[in-house]
Amino acid sequence: MVGAEGEAEGLSVGQTLTAARAICPTLHPIEADPVTDATALLKVAAWCERYTPMVAADAPDGLWLDVTGCPGSEAELMQDLAVRLQRNGIGCRMAIASTAGAAWALAHIGGKDKTILPPRQEMAALADLPLTSLRLETDTISGLRRLGLRTVRELVRIPRAEITARFGHMPVLRLDQALGLAKEALEWLHPLPAWSERLAFAEPIFTPEDLARTLTRLAERLCERLARQEKGGKRFLVRFFRVDNTVAEIALAAALPVHDPSYLSKLLQAKLESVDPGFGIEAAVLDAETVAPLRLRQVRLADPATDDWGKLSVVIDTLTNRASPQRIWRVAPFASHVPERAVQRVPPLADRPSWTADPSVPRPIRLLPRPESIEATALVPDEPPIQFRWRGALHRVRVATGPERISAEWWRGKREDNRPETDLVRDYYRVEDAEGARFWIFRAGLHGGERRPRWYLHGLFA
C-alpha cells in the first residue's frame, strides 16, 4: 500500500526501486521484514478483538473482523477503527460487506478508503472489478487474462465447467464465496468462547479501583449466565485492551467450577497487580475458557469433611493463583515396589486416598528426590558397611539390618547395560549410626557383574 504523500509523487505498489528513485530521489528504502510484519499484524489483530471476538489475520497486510451484531452503526465503527489506527500511525482501507470475499475485494481493489456494501449488492459491486479482486493465485490470473478475461463480469459469463476443467475449482469457489453462494471458513485468532463478557468504556480507565470494579461487573454478568445453566468456569481469561494497542491479560484456574461472582472477582482482583494499565484501558473482556457442570457432591450424614469441601477449594484456589504459583497435591499409593514410585500424586480435591500400613517393609520418612552416592566401607562385600561418608560427614554404623532386595522394574525403561546404576538391583539396609541417626542406604548392582556395586543413601528415618 502506498501512502497519500507517495501517491501524490506517483509511486505505486510493484514499482522497481530504480523507477521509484527516479520519480522521488529522496526515497529511503527499507528492507522488507516479513517475520516482524507478521508479528505486528497479529498484535493489531489481537487489539482489534476489542471490537469483536471474531478477528482473523489475512497475511500479509489484512485483517478480517466479523462485526455482525456489534453495537453502534457500521459507519461509526469503521470511523472509530480508522481514527484509532491512524493515531498509531497505521494507514488502512476498509470495507464492510455481507461476504468476506466482497469485503476483501472492495478493501483491496475498490478505489475508496471506506466502503459499506449493502446486502445483496455483491454482484453489482464486483462486476467491474479486475480478476485480482478474487484472491486467486497469480498463475491463475495470468491464465485467465490470456483467455481475454479482465473483469469479474466476464468471468461469470463463461460456463463454470470449462473454467474448472482448466484452472481447478478455485476461481469458481472464490467467485461463489464473494457472491455469498458458498461458505467461507476464516481462521479466527481465538476460538470463539461461548462464555464471554465484554465491557467498553467511554473514557480510558486506569486506576486500580476502576479495574477492580470492572472485574466485579464482568464476573457478575458471566456468573449469572453460568448459574442459569448450572455450570461453573474452571479456567478464566481477562483481557484488558489498552489505548496503545496492546493487551494485558490475567489467567486464572480454579480447582472446582466457579459460578459465584464475588468469589470469582476476588480471585481475579488478587491478580490485578500484574496488570499494567499504561495510558489507560478502553475495553475489558472476561472469557470462561473451560466450563464444566457444577459438581454436586452427595452429602453424607455425619461427615464433616463434606462441609469443608467448598472451603478447601477456596484455600487451594488462593494458593494456586498467587503471584508465585505453588504445586499442590495429595498422595495416593501406587502398586510398585520401587520406593520412589510407590507414591503417586493426585489432585488435591480428589477423594481421600486410602492407605494401609505394611509393618514388614519399613520406609523412611524422608526420601531423597534422587539417591545420593556415598563412600561406604564394608568388611565383606555382601554385608552392610561399617562406616560411610555422606555430604562430607563420616557416619559409623552402630547397627544395621537388611538386606531388603528391590529389583528394578525390567518392563520399564532401557536395556540393562544402558541403565543408570540406581536402576539395577538394589539391596536396602536400615542402618543406625553412633549418634542415633537412622539412614536407608542401598547397594546398587550385584557382585561379579560388569559394574562394581556402589552404595547410595536414599532416605532417612525419623
Next chain:
Amino acid sequence: MHALLRIPFAEAAPPPSEQRRPTALPAHIKALKERLQPSRIATRLLPFNDPSVDGCLGGGLPLGQLHEIGASGLARETGAPQAGFVASLLARIDQARPIFWIAPTDDLHATGLLPHGCDPGRLILVRSKEDTDTLTAMEVVLREGTAAAVVGEVGELERIASRRLQLGCLRHGVTGFVLRRWPYGYRERQRDATAAVTRWSLTPQTSVRNGNEPGALRWRVALTHARGGRPGEWIMEVADDASHSVRVVAALADHAPEPQPRGFLRQAVGYG
C-alpha cells in the same frame, strides 16, 4: 482541726475492686478483651498420656495454637526427626479434616508416615519456593480454618512472622506446627525467640538393639519453652506396635516437685 484528721478506711467506702474499675470500658478494649477471653480460645488439649510431660504442659499439648519443633545436629538439615515427631502428633488430631504440609523441599515420603500412625491420605502437600512463601501459604490455610492442622517447614522464622501465625491459629482454631529446618550447609543466624506456645528440640538417640536390628525410634525430646508451663526433657520412643504412640522412656532434667493441675496453661495462653 480535729475534723481534718479523718481516717479514710474507717469510712464506709465501696470495695476497692469496684472503685478502681471504670464503669464503661472503651469499645475497642472491650472487643480486644472479648477476643482474648480464655473461653474463646480453643483449649482442647492433646495429652501425651504421661504425667511428667503433661505436667509440664499443663495437661497436654494445646490445640489450635502454634508449636515449634526444632532439632539439633544433622537433623537440622534432614528434618527427619521433626517430621516423625509431628506425624505422631498429627495421628491423634481430628481424623476427618485434612492436614496441609507446606515445604520448599519435596522429600516427605508418604509411606514413611504410616509407622507413626499418620494417615497420608489426609495430607495435602504444598510445595513452596522459599521460607517467606511457606509462611504466607500457612497463613492462607489458617485463614480459611478448614484444616485440622498446618505444618510448615521453615528455616529462619522471625518473631513477627511467628506472631502472625500464632494469631491465625488462635483465631481459627487450627493447630500450627513449624518444623525448623535449614538447607544443607546453611549457617543459622542469631536465633529469635518465636511466639510459638511450645518449643521442642529433638536429638536422635541410639535405640535399644533388638537382637541384631535397630530397635524402636528414640529421640531425646527437650521442651525448651512452654507458655504457662515449664520446660522439661525426656527420652521418648515410638512404639513399634499398632498404637504407634510416643511414650516416655526416661525423664531427664525435670525437677518439678509435682505435676501442675490441669487447666493451668489455659489461663495463660493467648496473652503473648
